[in-house]
Amino acid sequence: MTTPTAAAVSLDGTTVAFRLAGGRTYTAVETAQLSVADGEFVAIVGPTGCGKSTLLNVAAGLLKPAAGSVRIFGQPLAGLNHDAGYLFQADALFPWKTALENVAIGLEVAGSARADAAAKAQQWLASVGLGAFGNRYPHMLSGGQRKRVGLAQVLIRNPRIILMDEPFGPLDAQTRQIMGNLLLDLWSADRKAVLFVTHDLEEAIALADRVVIMSAGPASRIIGDWRVTLPRPRDIFEVRMKHEFHELHREIWQTLKTEVEKTYKQAGAV
Numbered sequence: 202m203t204t205p206t207a208a209a210v211s212l213d214g215t216t217v218a219f220r221l222a223g224g225r226t227y228t229a230v231e232t233a234q235l236s237v238a239d240g241e242f243v244a245i246v247g248p249t250g251c252g253k254s255t256l257l258n259v260a261a262g263l264l265k266p267a268a269g270s271v272r273i274f275g276q277p278l279a280g281l282n283h284d285a286g287y288l289f290q291a292d293a294l295f296p297w298k299t300a301l302e303n304v305a306i307g308l309e310v311a312g313s314a315r316a317d318a319a320a321k322a323q324q325w326l327a328s329v330g331l332g333a334f335g336n337r338y339p340h341m342l343s344g345g346q347r348k349r350v351g352l353a354q355v356l357i358r359n360p361r362i363i364l365m366d367e368p369f370g371p372l373d374a375q376t377r378q379i380m381g382n383l384l385l386d387l388w389s390a391d392r393k394a395v396l397f398v399t400h401d402l403e404e405a406i407a408l409a410d411r412v413v414i415m416s417a418g419p420a421s422r423i424i425g426d427w428r429v430t431l432p433r434p435r436d437i438f439e440v441r442m443k444h445e446f447h448e449l450h451r452e453i454w455q456t457l458k459t460e461v462e463k464t465y466k467q468a469g470a471v
């Protein structure tokens with residue numbers, strides 16, 4: 202049962218600890234407080250290794266927190282989060298299947314007839330600008346095209362929540378921006394709750410309704426939460442030219458910079 206006003210994702214006092222060799226534990230995230238409203242786009246930014254993916258994995262139900270609660274649309278999460286679609290940084294396409302088959306497979310596994318799944322997959326490939334590429338195998342696609350297939354693969358299942366872990370990380374700067382605009386177009390048409398992990402503060406501000414900053418680990422916490430009031434629809438090329446964008450970037454960077462420096466000092470890199 203869904204509570205109508207409940208947040209899509211709600212992490213309350215979430216602590217995640219990993220067991221290390223020799224019986225030691227490493228507390229990656231400590232008492233994190235995070236909620237994503239239905240239809241809201243939230244970006245998590247923080248220094249490398251601070252626990253961004255860890256939080257996303259908790260929201261996906263892939264990791265069980267040592268303490269705290271995880272609620273999805275008001276219900277405690279037990280096991281995998283079946284309301285969520287997950288887009289990783291690395292490609293998760295089957296190399297032996299065509300683009301069309303890769304997109305259709307989620308529906309087939311969920312019980313759709315093969316022809317129906319293929320027809321819907323073709324529509325989704327068209328929505329991500331790859332209508333003519335359905336017969337290609339992943340190795341015959343560029344990195345950006347593979348990301349488009351990955352996006353279609355997630356969206357075809359119509360998840361209520363989309364979890365994205367640096368999805369455009371491996372792409373060149375121009376392709377990242379094009380993918381960002383594509384994501385915004387698709388998201389605006391049918392707003393889902395999005396939790397988007399990135400190390401790129403500009404990308405976070407350009408895309409999100411809220412930007413959440415995590416502190417340097419260990420025992421990383423959420424130390425800042427900014428609302429992005431830049432008007433929508435946004436073009437992420439143009440939004441970066443706006444005065445408000447620069448102001449917000451400067452303000453958030455004051456906090457983020459300190460954490461990034463701590464991380465590098467801990468690693469002995471500076």
Ligand SMILES: Nc1ncnc2c1ncn2[C@@H]1O[C@H](COP(=O)(O)OP(=O)(O)OP(=O)(O)O)[C@@H](O)[C@H]1O
Nearest residue numbers: 219227229248249250251252253254255256400418
């Ligand atoms: N299975 C594990 N066992 C032990 N430590 C882990 C495990 N998974 C993650 N960690 C540690 O937890 C911390 C958080 O990792 P996580 O991958 O969430 O960071 P991140 O912020 O996503 O990093 P990046 O930006 O570099 O991708 C890191 O210090 C990492 O080494």
